[in-house]
Amino acid sequence: MVAIEQVLRLERLERDIFRxxxxxxxxxRTFGGQVAGQALVSAVRTVDDEFVPHSLHGYFLRPGDPSIPTVYLVDRLRDGRSFVTRSVDGVQNGETIFSMSVSFHRGDDGIEHQDRQPVVPxxxxxxxxxxxxxxxxxxxFQEWKEWDIRVVPRERTETLPNLAAQQRVWIRYRxxxxxxxxxxxxxxxxxxxxxxxxSSRVPHQDDRLQLASLDHAMWFLRPFRADDWLLYDQTSPSAGLGRALTQGRIFDRDGRLVAAVVQEGLTRIARDAPPPSGADERQESDTHMNLEKP
Incomplete structure (x- = not known):
């Protein structure tokens, strides 16, 4: 079991190059969350402490090899008084496997509102x-032993009839x-x-699918702790043409909306033959499974 601090620890090779x-x-294949987390760390290491990430947008371009390090190249796109912008490319064997843009903000006074947390046990x-x-x-679960994951049963939470696919999960770092x-x-x-x-599999529990993360966007809305319980309220509003759009709202245990996520993923019917090399193999589907049917 590897602590998340070790997973996210980077070696600085140059001013804006990290390993x-x-x-x-x-x-x-390297877990997509690991690549995204390390890329974000590399961007954080190039800004002043007064700036905190408020959004990121990333693309999984090629499969990562978990047996070799990933090198992260940071480009300082903008250094403003209120906002800072960075781009990061994750590279293995001379090829970019992941590309991300990250925006940082100092924080300001402004209006405030949020959705209510769903009623869940x-x-x-x-x-x-x-x-x-x-x-x-x-x-x-072999890969994520450090994380406590608890799926909310559908019969114990309110679901909305006009939403195509819904799933709610409590998660915290142990x-x-x-x-x-x-x-x-x-x-x-x-x-x-x-x-x-x-979450895109909820209406398709008997289908055998090849799943892979394609792109990932995230907004950090309020302070939180990853070692406290976080409710991941997930929906999939659309699936078609071998891809599914998924959305997530993340609440802390006090009901504060702390983050929002949007991801598109490959969700095509599994083929008997192994997939061809290239972009369709961007992330291995080992970390995706039907949580409703263990």
Whole structure:
């Protein structure tokens, strides 16, 4: 089991060049959340502490090899008084596997409102999926032993009839993390790729699919801790042409909306033959599974 602090630890090779360490993995391809989290760390390392990330947009371009390090190249696009912008390319073997833009903000006074958190049971009332015998050996739980993941049963939460696919999951990092807000933001970027694409499978539980993250956008709205319970309210408003759009709202245990996520993923019917090399293999589907049917 590798601590998230180690996963997100980078070596600075040059002023704006960083290298992410490899982590033991049961996956054939690098987990997308790891690449996104490390890319965000590299961007954070190039801005003053007064600026915090408020949004990121990333594309998974090629499959990552978990056995070799990823090098992150940061481009300082803008340094303003209120906003700072960075772009980051993650590179392996001379090819870009991931590309991200990140915007930072100092924070200002302004209006405030938010959606209400859905009514769900407390996470202490739900099952830790890592303790379910049928799931214990699944790649996603082997890879994410450090995270406590508890799916809210559909019969114990309110669902909206006009939404095509809905899923709600409580998640937290199991161990106490340092009081470093940037670490919690980067840890949430790592976590945000967990389970989200699986929400597209809710109406299609008997279909055998090849799943892969294609792109990922995230907005950080309020301070939070990744080692406290976070409710990941997930929907998939559309699926078609072999792709699905998924959305997520992340609330803390006090009902504060702390982040929002949008992701498009590959959701094509699985083929008997292995997929061809190239962009369609951008991320391995080992970390996606049907949470409703262990």
């Amino acid at each position: 992410g360490a490899t982590s033991p993995s049961v996956l054939q 407390d996470p202490d009332e739900l099952v830790d999926l890592a303790t379910v015998a049928e799931l214990a050996d699944a790649p996603m 161990d106490r993390l340092p009081d470093d807000p940037a670490l919690h933001v980067c840890a949430l970027a790592y976590m945000s790729d967990m389970t989200l694409l699986d």
